[in-house]
Amino acid sequence: MGFSRFVEPGRVAYIADGPHRGKLTTIVDIIDQNRVLTDGPESGVPRMGIRLDQVHLTKFRMKFSHGTPTRLVRSFWNKHEITKKWEASSWYRRVENAKKRRAMTDFDRFKLRHHKSHRNQVRKLAFKQLYNIKKKEGAWRRKSKEELAKAKADRAAKKGKKPAAKK
Amino acid sequence: MVETKVKKAPAASKGAKAAKGAKPRIRTNPLLAPGVHRYSASHIFRKSGAWKFVGKTTEKKVTPRKPLTVEKKIGGEKNGGTRVVLLKKRTSSYPTSNSIRKHPSKNCFSQHKRYTRKTLTPGTVLILLAGRHKGKRVVLMKVLKSGLLLVNGPFKLNACPLRRIHQNFVIATSTKIDISSVNIPEKINDKYFQRVKDAKKGKKDDGEIFAKKAERYTPSEERKKDQAEIDKQLIAAIKKNPEKKLLFIYLRTLFGLRNQQYPHRMKF
Numbered sequence: 001m002g003f004s005r006f007v008e009p010g011r012v013a014y015i016a017d018g019p020h021r022g023k024l025t026t027i028v029d030i031i032d033q034n035r036v037l038t039d040g041p042e043s044g045v046p047r048m049g050i051r052l053d054q055v056h057l058t059k060f061r062m063k064f065s066h067g068t069p070t071r072l073v074r075s076f077w078n079k080h081e082i083t084k085k086w087e088a089s090s091w092y093r094r095v096e097n098a099k100k101r102r103a104m105t106d107f108d109r110f111k112l113r114h115h116k117s118h119r120n121q122v123r124k125l126a127f128k129q130l131y132n133i134k135k136k137e138g139a140w141r142r143k144s145k146e147e148l149a150k151a152k153a154d155r156a157a158k159k160g161k162k163p164a165a166k167k
Numbered sequence: 168m169v170e171t172k173v174k175k176a177p178a179a180s181k182g183a184k185a186a187k188g189a190k191p192r193i194r195t196n197p198l199l200a201p202g203v204h205r206y207s208a209s210h211i212f213r214k215s216g217a218w219k220f221v222g223k224t225t226e227k228k229v230t231p232r233k234p235l236t237v238e239k240k241i242g243g244e245k246n247g248g249t250r251v252v253l254l255k256k257r258t259s260s261y262p263t264s265n266s267i268r269k270h271p272s273k274n275c276f277s278q279h280k281r282y283t284r285k286t287l288t289p290g291t292v293l294i295l296l297a298g299r300h301k302g303k304r305v306v307l308m309k310v311l312k313s314g315l316l317l318v319n320g321p322f323k324l325n326a327c328p329l330r331r332i333h334q335n336f337v338i339a340t341s342t343k344i345d346i347s348s349v350n351i352p353e354k355i356n357d358k359y360f361q362r363v364k365d366a367k368k369g370k371k372d373d374g375e376i377f378a379k380k381a382e383r384y385t386p387s388e389e390r391k392k393d394q395a396e397i398d399k400q401l402i403a404a405i406k407k408n409p410e411k412k413l414l415f416i417y418l419r420t421l422f423g424l425r426n427q428q429y430p431h432r433m434k435f
Binding site for chain 1 (some may be wrong): 282292294338340341342400406413416420433434435
């Protein structure tokens with residue numbers, strides 16, 4: 001598979017560094033190998049040059065030409081519903097989760113740990129119950145030679161049947 | 168009067184000129200040819216105003232000189248009675264002894280003004296970082312006069328008694344408990360926590376230098392009583408919190424860092 005996200009006009013990018021960190025913007029023009037002109041009128045990012053290493057490319061792309069003015073970038077943005085699509089993406093969810101995690105206080109962290117361990121306890125108990133039921137049925141018992149031979153014969157019979165059914 | 172007339176005449180002509188072509192005022196005397204200047208010496212003399220000072224003298228200002236020396240009286244016989252001393256000491260003169268400087272008055276350490284962090288308000292849950300109880304989460308009761316923090320486990324929950332700790336050895340969390348209902352008696356101050364000196368230690372003729380028994384600290388009955396009383400009130404205060412159940416477990420558990428947790432990046 002080749003690359004699918006390119007630095008091109010109309011490519012929506014996530015700003016990962018700098019004063020506008022955490023916002024979306026679009027590439028409008030390419031200044032040089034390292035910098036691009038970006039604009040994000042709907043996400044509160046001014047039209048500015050930005051280093052490419054401060055920016056992560058998203059899968060979203062609008063089709064417009066080099067140097068499209070802010071007015072048109074805005075209309076394209078709304079037409080393509082970029083904000084809506086972004087907020088539905090898993091990337092956005094990940095960002096939001098990280099934000100929440102960062103804002104957690106010591107007590108919050110404790111509560112999370114407490115509830116998690118409680119959940120795991122319940123889960124473990126449920127698993128144990130199912131396991132024991134199966135155990136009683138003899139699912140984990142070592143099979144005798146006769147039983148193994150029977151199982152093998154069954155499997156062979158199934159295999160022989162299947163191609164016939166297909167024909 | 169003659170002088171003023173002379174002064175006015177060129178000004179008038181200049182004004183007329185300015186109206187015509189607004190030429191800048193001539194300040195230099197350009198050289199037209201070697202030895203020939205644009206303006207004559209008399210012209211320059213008139214223009215520059217040098218004529219104003221012809222035949223005038225300014226009086227010299229006489230500033231009184233400050234004396235360099237002073238005559239000081241000297242006591243004792245055979246000392247001549249007086250001595251002439253330089254007011255400004257020579258750079259080469261070294262004192263034979265250090266002069267006694269007057270120190271600015273400082274009050275005692277116990278009287279110093281104390282500063283406590285803004286986050287350290289009574290009722291804050293703290294994480295202890297040093298001492299016997301490090302890692303425990305405790306409740307800040309109040310700030311004592313010495314600047315030390317009075318903390319309490321409560322003892323019933325995590326075995327951290329009423330004790331003092333410096334604010335540097337503590338992380339303040341944003342969890343707060345309303346302890347306005349807790350009454351801390353006046354007697355619980357810095358003196359209350361002072362170490363009791365052992366009276367027996369002074370005796371040297373015991374002969375039991377090597378057979379010393381390691382004495383364990385045992386709290387006095389008074390302390391036990393105070394501890395129980397404050398614990399009771401504090402636990403009652405925690406119970407008023409809507410998250411009381413979790414708070415109890417929270418105060419019981421020790422603080423610890425896990426992978427990818429950096430305390431300087433975390434919010435407490």
